[in-house]
Amino acid sequence: MNIQMPVTLKMGDLMSEEEFFQFCQMNDTLEFERDSHGNIILMSPTGSFTGGFNSKVLTELGIWNKENQLGEVFDSSTGFTLPNGAIRSPDVSWIKSDNWNALSQEEKEQFAPICPDFVIEIRSKSDELQYLQDKMLEYLANGSELGWLIDRFEGKVGVYRSGQAVTVHDTLDIDLSGESVLPGFLLNPGALIK
Amino acid sequence: MLLGSALFIALFCIFDKSRNKNEVMNIQMPVTLKMGDLMSEEEFFQFCQMNDTLEFERDSHGNIILMSPTGSFTGNFNLRVSGHLFLWNEGSGLGEVFDSSTGFTLPNGAIRSPDVSWIKSDNWNALSQEEKEQFAPICPDFVIEIRSKSDELQYLQDKMLEYLANGSELGWLIDRFEGKVGVYRSGRAVTVHDTLDIDLSGESVLPGFLLNPGALIK
Structure with missing residues (x-):
């Protein structure tokens, strides 16, 4: 059992x-x-398919970031200490250069005391949806400006914006915009799955 | 190890x-x-x-x-086994019986929780009340491990050897999935029975105690 x-x-x-x-x-x-x-x-460990999808999303953000040089991208093994004391590990996260550079090297080597400016959580088979939704709200409450919750099992995407109600799209085939946080970044989750 | x-x-x-x-x-x-x-x-x-x-x-x-938590069937079987030991103990008055939620601190520092265990009165009474309220620093004289679906057999076999190395005199490993019983005696090689339908004896540790695991399952 x-x-x-x-x-x-x-x-x-x-x-x-x-x-x-x-x-x-x-x-x-x-x-x-x-x-x-x-x-x-x-x-729980992530299933291989979800792990592959995570890395595709991470790559898209990495390519955008390399061209724009506006911040730093982090993978799912990275821990951050949020202002409320929680230590969280988003599937994909991004921090503006100024905010990242304000940390000391020592802080960067630990679970850095910072909340990413942008986070993506990708639901894996094992993830309770409620648990992820709660985490998204926690990120916003702790300083994230934008977050996406990609649920390929229900075929939905939640867009979380600081100070605004959550927008839920009932399809994965949608161009998500980085808005003012990641200017010019576009991601279509459905296209990455195929 | x-x-x-x-x-x-x-x-x-x-x-x-x-x-x-x-x-x-x-x-x-x-x-x-x-x-x-x-x-x-x-x-x-x-x-x-x-x-x-x-x-x-x-x-x-x-x-x-x-x-892992124990499946309900195994939990019920555990209780039947400990119930038999309890009845024998009530009759003989030789020691104390403990259920599977009990933790003991073994001499090697490990804290283990056998499915059923029994300690001789003298050994139990030598502990202070404070020790009894914690994970008491003692290795049971007799232990039974009952394999549940989730249990790795090797993990249980290692535990049985650890009990012996830390002072248990007798131990039974009952595996209803493989239909086998291992009898572990201090200072001796393990005896494995290829059936559950066997009268296991408490030998000199629990004189007069007999248990047939197969009969309890039916």
């Missing part, structure tokens, strides 16, 4: 932020997040 | 069709969380109390092992 993911391990005050970082390094074949109460969340 | 083995970290993804298209991927249990020096014994005890809907063990290196 197996346990349904994600599993939340309540931690109380048992583990400091630095200890959590060490814990993640020691267990680098497993995926963890940490919520704003300090509880550890054991994530 | 034992569970340093990263073998169990091997994560197999199982697709379990549930309602609609909401398919769920799970992680194969048990999962070993390497802990280094991050958690003291007392902190581990607190951790277990906070997460009492989950089952944990701790190996002799201090790593936390996240166990």
